[in-house]
Amino acid sequence: MVQSKTGVNGGRAFWPSEAQVHYIFAMLKPARSSRRITIPAALSAAMVLLAAASAQRIQAEQGAEGLSQPRIRVTLLGTGNPRPVISRFGPSILVEAGNHKFLFDCGRGATQRLYQLQISFNEADALFLTHLHSDHTVGIPDLWLTGWVMGRHVPLRVWGPEGTAAMMKHLEEAYAFDVHMRRDLDERLPAEGAAIQAHDIEQGVAYEQDGVKVTAFTVDHGVVKPALGYRVDFAGHSVTLSGDTRISENLIRFAQGTDVLIHEVLDLEAYRAADTTYTTAQIEKVIAHHTTGEEAGIVFSRVKPRLAVYSHIVPPEAPNVIAEARKHYAGPLELGEDLMSIEIGEQIEIHRAGK
Numbered sequence: 001m002v003q004s005k006t007g008v009n010g011g012r013a014f015w016p017s018e019a020q021v022h023y024i025f026a027m028l029k030p031a032r033s034s035r036r037i038t039i040p041a042a043l044s045a046a047m048v049l050l051a052a053a054s055a056q057r058i059q060a061e062q063g064a065e066g067l068s069q070p071r072i073r074v075t076l077l078g079t080g081n082p083r084p085v086i087s088r089f090g091p092s093i094l095v096e097a098g099n100h101k102f103l104f105d106c107g108r109g110a111t112q113r114l115y116q117l118q119i120s121f122n123e124a125d126a127l128f129l130t131h132l133h134s135d136h137t138v139g140i141p142d143l144w145l146t147g148w149v150m151g152r153h154v155p156l157r158v159w160g161p162e163g164t165a166a167m168m169k170h171l172e173e174a175y176a177f178d179v180h181m182r183r184d185l186d187e188r189l190p191a192e193g194a195a196i197q198a199h200d201i202e203q204g205v206a207y208e209q210d211g212v213k214v215t216a217f218t219v220d221h222g223v224v225k226p227a228l229g230y231r232v233d234f235a236g237h238s239v240t241l242s243g244d245t246r247i248s249e250n251l252i253r254f255a256q257g258t259d260v261l262i263h264e265v266l267d268l269e270a271y272r273a274a275d276t277t278y279t280t281a282q283i284e285k286v287i288a289h290h291t292t293g294e295e296a297g298i299v300f301s302r303v304k305p306r307l308a309v310y311s312h313i314v315p316p317e318a319p320n321v322i323a324e325a326r327k328h329y330a331g332p333l334e335l336g337e338d339l340m341s342i343e344i345g346e347q348i349e350i351h352r353a354g355k
């Protein structure tokens with residue numbers, strides 16, 4: 001069962017106080033009908049009571065620290081693309097599993113989102129890149145250097161496709177002045193916090209520790225090679241992230257059995273109509289290396305995740321992508337938004353940031 005809730009405090013308050021419960025349930029009913037979440041309307045009153053009991057039970061189990069139970073929590077830090085709109089920051093997804101916090105891509109605003117969520121920069125020190133397109137990487141100097149200024153005293157670890165280590169080396173050269181000043185002359189910040197440990201990776205297990213496994217797999221972003229997707233497995237649960245790709249058989253293979261599939265999407269009609277500086281030929285090239293709503297529906301129907309979510313939404317307003325997917329896929333599907341989080345356990349729960 002998928003439950004949809006509206007969180008507060010930027011989505012971190014997963015288990016609301018009693019006063020907030022009513023607000024959440026007020027939001028539940030229209031959300032269910034508009035998002036095809038499979039709870040019959042006639043049962044809504046009973047579901048409210050059940051959900052309240054469930055939330056209180058899990059709150060009791062969880063304690064103050066959050067994820068004491070073996071769950072994966074996914075937070076969409078940015079659901080956008082190169083267009084610099086305020087409503088959708090650049091691509092970045094936070095995945096918390098056990099004691100680990102992983103960032104996947106570091107688009108514009110990722111550092112602000114982490115700060116908004118009160119995530120320690122010492123904890124968010126592991127970054128996996130899907131590919132080196134600028135919308136996925138422009139936030140890296142901010143995460144690296146602002147994170148250091150804001151207290152990170154451990155190196156930033158970065159994994160990504162071929163070219164990642166070279167990009168990090170060039171970033172270190174570009175910001176050598178700042179690092180020298182703050183590390184050697186002025187504030188004398190810890191040298192370790194200014195270090196970057198970069199690793200070029202290929203398809204395969206990229207990271208495995210404490211029962212958390214991160215697997216990289218190749219996706220198909222047209223001429224933009226190499227491009228990776230990732231799957232995170234922990235305690236019998238998993239989330240799979242598409243990165244940027246057109247329909248990818250390899251993604252469909254690696255995503256089999258996954259709980260949650262977060263997939264990029266391009267709204268064909270809206271993108272063609274969007275105000276853009278690109279020529280028609282350039283627009284068609286972009287379309288050719290992304291996944292349309294209808295194509296995403298095909299992917300979802302073949303993977304059959306417990307929940308499918310769109311992120312990296314092109315253009316930011318994409319009114320047709322749910323309906324397009326419905327031509328092929330009838331399962332749970334959500335249009336991602338910034339700060340939406342998904343808790344993956346026996347149940348899957350969706351929390352949207354208060355507006």
Ligand SMILES: [Zn+2]
Pocket residue numbers: 081082091133135136244312
């Ligand atoms: Zn992109």
Ligand SMILES: [Zn+2]
Pocket residue numbers: 131133221224244
């Ligand atoms: Zn891309």
